[in-house]
Amino acid sequence: MRIANLSGRLVLVIDNGAVDVEEASNGKFGPDPSTVYRDWPGFVAWAGSASLPEARPFDPASLGAPVPEPAQVFAIGLNYRGHAIEAGLDFPVEPPVFTKFRSSLTGPRGDLALPGDTVDWEAELVVVIGREARHVAAENAWQHVAGLTVGQDYSERTRQLVPPAPQFSLGKSFPGFAPIGPAVVTLDELDDPADLEIGCSVNGEQVQKARTGDLIFSIPVLIERLSAVLPLLPGDLIFTGTPSGVGGGRNPQRFLSPGDEVVTWAEGIGELRQRCVPGNPHTTASV
Secondary structure: OEEEEEOOEEEEEEOOEEEEHHHHOOOOOOOOOOHHHHHHHHHHHHHHHOOOOOOEEOOHHHEEOOOOOOOOEEEEOOOOHHHHHHOOOOOOOOOOEEOOOHHHEEOOEEEEEEOOOOEEOOEEEEEEEOOOEOOOOHHHHHHHEEEEEEEEOOEEHHHHOOOOOOOHHHHOOOOOOEEEEEEEEOHHHOOOOOOOEEEEEEOOEEEEEEEHHHOOOOHHHHHHHHHOOOOEOOOOEEEOOOOOOOHHHOOOOOOOOOOOEEEEEEOOOEEEEEEEEEOOOOOOOOO
């Protein structure tokens, strides 16, 4: 299945068209894209046996975040060796974890307002939890995944690295800094959900390209480590980390400017597309 948010309504994307879930299920499932994960087994069972109507064409610009209101958003740092090397940091022995606050979530297409002149790109594969996970072993972790989607972990590096203590979550949570989409794709749609090509281009120039099979901490291991500390809830998101090629790791460094177009993709899932525009400048307070 490919599950999307079309103008605020839950839809299934089929052959480049959309089927409204509330209408197709005769009200068994509501229109809210967030609530479907609370009854994920029931939804999968219905979708697998339902006689769906013909899909209707839609404008991709009308797609919103396929999971607009997760209870928790986890983000993993330094999860590709190449990215750790370009950051000048040791390979982690435990997953470095921060969050992107929920208000930063947005859909797959639109403008990205730049709050400063050091906004960076970070292409990421994003996991959507489908069943509550608590003390889950890695070998059982995929059973708790509803699907995968594409994400961008946009980062305002000045705010992120303000001394004396870095502010990762704030520097990565300006409005629009967490686009996801275009859909949540279930694992059965993918040839190998553990090894997908992921990449990013700026103004048509490829700046990142890797395979998710190169993750230091695989998706099952991330679920194991996170669920050992706290429950992962249906609809939660895990941004799994970015490969090398970010602007801050270049020499000279390169950051986004108004007019830039950022395209982010993952094999078998789709792409995000943001056009950078001027935003309200942020202030870096003394701490």
